[in-house]
Amino acid sequence: MTDPQAIAEGAARAMWAKDAASQGLGIRLLRVAPGEAVLEMPVEPRMANGHGACHGGFLFALADSAFAFACNSFDRRTVGQACTITYLRPGRVGDTLTATARQLAQAGRSGVYEVRVTDPGGEVLALFQGQSREVGGALTSPPPAPAAES
Amino acid sequence: MTDPQAIAEGAARAMWAKDAASQGLGIRLLRVAPGEAVLEMPVEPRMANGHGACHGGFLFALADSAFAFACNSFDRRTVGQACTITYLRPGRVGDTLTATARQLAQAGRSGVYEVRVTDPGGEVLALFQGQSREVGGALTSPPPAPAAES
Amino acid sequence: MTDPQAIAEGAARAMWAKDAASQGLGIRLLRVAPGEAVLEMPVEPRMANGHGACHGGFLFALADSAFAFACNSFDRRTVGQACTITYLRPGRVGDTLTATARQLAQAGRSGVYEVRVTDPGGEVLALFQGQSREVGGALTSPPPAPAAES
Amino acid sequence: MTDPQAIAEGAARAMWAKDAASQGLGIRLLRVAPGEAVLEMPVEPRMANGHGACHGGFLFALADSAFAFACNSFDRRTVGQACTITYLRPGRVGDTLTATARQLAQAGRSGVYEVRVTDPGGEVLALFQGQSREVGGALTSPPPAPAAES
Numbered sequence: 001m002t003d004p005q006a007i008a009e010g011a012a013r014a015m016w017a018k019d020a021a022s023q024g025l026g027i028r029l030l031r032v033a034p035g036e037a038v039l040e041m042p043v044e045p046r047m048a049n050g051h052g053a054c055h056g057g058f059l060f061a062l063a064d065s066a067f068a069f070a071c072n073s074f075d076r077r078t079v080g081q082a083c084t085i086t087y088l089r090p091g092r093v094g095d096t097l098t099a100t101a102r103q104l105a106q107a108g109r110s111g112v113y114e115v116r117v118t119d120p121g122g123e124v125l126a127l128f129q130g131q132s133r134e135v136g137g138a139l140t141s142p143p144p145a146p147a148a149e150s
Numbered sequence: 151m152t153d154p155q156a157i158a159e160g161a162a163r164a165m166w167a168k169d170a171a172s173q174g175l176g177i178r179l180l181r182v183a184p185g186e187a188v189l190e191m192p193v194e195p196r197m198a199n200g201h202g203a204c205h206g207g208f209l210f211a212l213a214d215s216a217f218a219f220a221c222n223s224f225d226r227r228t229v230g231q232a233c234t235i236t237y238l239r240p241g242r243v244g245d246t247l248t249a250t251a252r253q254l255a256q257a258g259r260s261g262v263y264e265v266r267v268t269d270p271g272g273e274v275l276a277l278f279q280g281q282s283r284e285v286g287g288a289l290t291s292p293p294p295a296p297a298a299e300s
Numbered sequence: 301m302t303d304p305q306a307i308a309e310g311a312a313r314a315m316w317a318k319d320a321a322s323q324g325l326g327i328r329l330l331r332v333a334p335g336e337a338v339l340e341m342p343v344e345p346r347m348a349n350g351h352g353a354c355h356g357g358f359l360f361a362l363a364d365s366a367f368a369f370a371c372n373s374f375d376r377r378t379v380g381q382a383c384t385i386t387y388l389r390p391g392r393v394g395d396t397l398t399a400t401a402r403q404l405a406q407a408g409r410s411g412v413y414e415v416r417v418t419d420p421g422g423e424v425l426a427l428f429q430g431q432s433r434e435v436g437g438a439l440t441s442p443p444p445a446p447a448a449e450s
Numbered sequence: 451m452t453d454p455q456a457i458a459e460g461a462a463r464a465m466w467a468k469d470a471a472s473q474g475l476g477i478r479l480l481r482v483a484p485g486e487a488v489l490e491m492p493v494e495p496r497m498a499n500g501h502g503a504c505h506g507g508f509l510f511a512l513a514d515s516a517f518a519f520a521c522n523s524f525d526r527r528t529v530g531q532a533c534t535i536t537y538l539r540p541g542r543v544g545d546t547l548t549a550t551a552r553q554l555a556q557a558g559r560s561g562v563y564e565v566r567v568t569d570p571g572g573e574v575l576a577l578f579q580g581q582s583r584e585v586g587g588a589l590t591s592p593p594p595a596p597a598a599e600s
Contacts, residue, residue, distance in 0.1 A: 014200075021205030024196040046174040050164075050218065050289075055171030056230050057214045061207025068200065080206050081560070082236040082532055082581055084384050086431055087229070088407035105416075105424040107388035110531070112427050114414070116405075124405040127412050129429050131386055131532055139200070231410070232382055232431055234534050236581055238557035255566075255574040257538035260381070262577050264564070266555075274555040277562050279579055281382055281536055314500075321505030324496040346474040350464075350518065350589075355471030356530050357511025364507045368500065379537070380506050386532040439500070 004034040008073035011139040022065045035103030037069035042096045054091030063115040063128035066099035071132035075139050083130045091125050109134040154184040158223035161289040172215045185253030187219035192246045204241030213265040213278035216249035221282035225289050233280045241275050259284040304334040308373035311439040322365045335403030337369035342396045354391030363415040363428035366399035371432035375439050383430045391425050409434040454484040458523035461589040472515045485553030487519035492546045504541030513565040513578035516549035521582035525589050533580045541575050559584040
């Protein structure tokens with residue numbers, strides 16, 4: 001299988017099957033392509049923080065999942081090393097948010113991805129930047145050995 | 151009430167009561183003090199990612215809650231502006247993780263906080279840095295107006 | 301003067317005239333537009349670090365100047381609050397590097413900008429993300445009062 | 451040579467000898483220890499930005515040099531991967547600033563360091579966090595091969 005789009009979809013299926021976290025958050029995978037992923041998540045009442053808006057951790061989790069699907073879309077096992085999120089507007093309970101991830105750059109085993117979290121009106125709620133690192137092995141086959149992540 | 155410790159505890163109680171997100175994640179608030187907070191969270195199976203470790207979003211959510219309690223411990227309503235997390239070791243399902251937040255610096259309405267997420271053996275799993283901004287009003291009284299967060 | 305491009309150029313001229321730092325680094329301002337700026341800098345031997353490559357501080361300084369020109373291009377005095385840089389490839393002494401800054405998002409007085417630092421072959425050496433905040437006043441007129449930056 | 455302090459000093463000497471950038475910025479290395487470094491730099495007029503304060507690039511360069519000396523203090527060649535700086539107060543021309551770097555955590559070949567940049571009164575002007583990665587070889591001997599940094 002050498003078609004990049006088919007590889008991306010195969011890697012996403014393999015990852016999704018084991019991704020209890022994204023499933024439990026009500027996340028849906030809308031689209032995956034080489035270096036890209038689009039996910040959505042409804043903001044549920046259980047996600048509200050002490051200020052009455054969507055807890056930053058859930059905005060982050062949505063963005064982080066989009067990052068994970070995008071950076072694993074080449075079917076090379078890849079983990080996040082560091083991430084930065086900047087909050088621009090609060091997320092409202094009841095809204096379904098969209099996270100759009102894309103690769104900005106890659107050098108050797110390291111990559112940088114951008115994720116935008118937007119509300120139903122298309123306003124950017126948060127910008128996320130993730131640094132990825134390939135750790136060896138494929139998503140669609142068992143890992144070669146216990147993963148050393150650093 | 152002018153005792154800083156009593157203020158910190160009052161602000162934490164007010165915040166916790168409305169913080170459905172932290173409660174729903176199984177987070178427990180162990181300690182709060184001026185500029186500081188210590189929280190813990192058990193890593194449940196629903197928090198596992200596609201690689202079988204704790205999803206970065208939940209490590210982040212724990213750290214972000216600790217950050218929120220620490221930066222609101224002066225009973226001045228404060229929101230996160232931007233956060234960075236660096237992952238050092240994977241979190242294991244079944245472990246209870248601890249997040250320890252403390253203020254590094256403050257200038258005007260802006261602050262910087264560090265949060266360490268550690269496993270039961272004291273190993274650092276993740277380092278989080280959060281930038282805070284006071285938005286006006288107190289936690290222990292209603293906000294003066296709809297909060298403009300930026 | 302209400303043409304956004306003319307405003308951007310006027311703000312850039314006013315800023316450049318006082319920007320001893322960018323001038324002293326051999327930086328040249330190639331282009332400015334609303335929310336955008338393109339600068340270049342030759343990597344001189346004085347910029348080499350202990351590993352023989354361009355010191356990260358100079359890559360950062362180039363990116364930071366591009367960020368500053370882009371976020372001040374609306375002629376509203378704006379300062380950087382926090383910046384993140386990710387290094388992908390070392391910069392070589394003798395090369396002229398290009399920094400391309402553009403606005404990713406804006407909410408109230410806060411903005412987020414991306415800067416790419418590329419080498420003569422177009423390879424991305426570093427990705428920079430900057431968070432900006434307007435502090436009041438214009439570049440093309442004296443500031444209203446001693447700037448409180450936070 | 452197995453004394454950690456002697457190793458740190460030897461690595462710093464080897465690094466400093468080639469560090470044209472730090473030397474050219476007027477930086478002085480005050481102290482190095484395992485995982486730590488303290489440097490100072492006078493803010494010269496050539497370092498002023500278009501707002502009349504120390505250009506963020508020079509605050510960053512000072513912090514980045516402190517980070518580099520700290521993370522190379524074990525005499526294992528180490529490069530920065532990503533750095534975040536948060537500005538709290540402007541730096542004044544004429545002041546001598548101090549950067550104090552220390553290791554926060556290490557896991558495998560990856561480390562995280564904090565650097566505080568302070569003014570002569572001890573006020574924190576900027577907080578810097580750097581992520582390091584060992585690339586093989588020692589500072590006090592030639593590198594084994596052209597360094598692949600990612």
